[in-house]
Amino acid sequence: MADALMATYNRLPVSFERGEGAWLWDTEGKRYLDALSGIAVCGLGHAHPRLAEALCGQVHTLVHTSNLYGVPQQQALAEALTAAAGMERVFFANSGAEANEAALKIARRLGHGRGIERPTVIVTDNSFHGRTLATLTATGNRKVQAGFEPLVQGFVRVPFGDLEAVRAAGHHTAEVVAVMVEPIQGEGGVNIPPDDYLPGLRALCDERGWLLMLDEIQTGMGRTGTLFACQGQGVVPDVMTLAKALGNGVPMGACLARGGAAEVLGPGSHGSTFGGNPLACRAGLEVLSILREQDLPGRAAALGEALLRDFRERLGGLTGVVDIRGRGLILGIELDRPCSRLVGLALDQGLLINVTAERVIRLLPPLILDDHQARRLVDDLSGLIEAFLQS
């Protein structure tokens, strides 16, 4: 049945027909609790009534015109995002990888403007920045790169969370123009850097005249307890990329910038046919206002703390459980062994989870998860993990 599709995904044997909040129903009518949100995309859950209404209204009015013309929804969303993030300008794209491509192009332009011939971006081990050629090169995972060589030039890699390594990389090459990191590595295994990492990077970038480019594609839009994860660390980057939850499932990405980084891309230097079209921006505007009106970042912070506490209580002392970590609603339970088999076992029980970096159970539940659903998540998943570790 799937033969007409390229075999790029290892799909689970299930298809969903409809959703409501944190619930999904498959084509057989079986119900699932969604603790993954389509990989951190549906932060407001499924079929959110207000968002559905806004999108229907926009579809009935105008879906697309192109960037040859003014797009008022794009202007409005850019104003709302820059004000919220402490940034100045936005370029809209259609995905996370494209948002990061824009960031990398900004860094290179800025470098060339300073007479640097081979502008270089510092990136980290275990990072994930996307699947285009530049972003897979930036990604710190050989599996993502293998077979797609030659890779793109102009990157140096350092360990994640290691400030001194970034400083040292700057001493090796005089051509560094930017540092690109995730505030918390998602695909890499829910890796949370030391508290002084982002502030330290900010200070180092200021000292060296580098751009601090934060990939908030997975951590943004309230997931970590603040609208953007860097706000929890008191750090404002020069460039910030967003995608995933920005449109709650309507594909869109955004590259936000301030200072010199906001000025380098002039007419004709970059573009996107679909980027920031009326439908996508209507989605972004509605998502942002719902997040704020209902203080869903605050909800994510409180719920995340409760989940962390409850999982630690249930699983903390268990042999085989290496670490239980998270911030807001990005949570990782690290085991001492590969555990991707848990995904299928959870599916059978009506629970959607993910395993990344082979041994880390990653949870990215919607921000609208209620207390009862959170309880069920802890009970069901803890039971599964206990049984798995004994098997």
Ligand SMILES: *Cc1c(COP(=O)(O)O)cnc(C)c1O
């Ligand atoms: C998902 C993700 C991307 C890539 O986004 P796409 O929309 O799949 O291109 C980039 N960076 C991070 C941190 C991500 O989580």
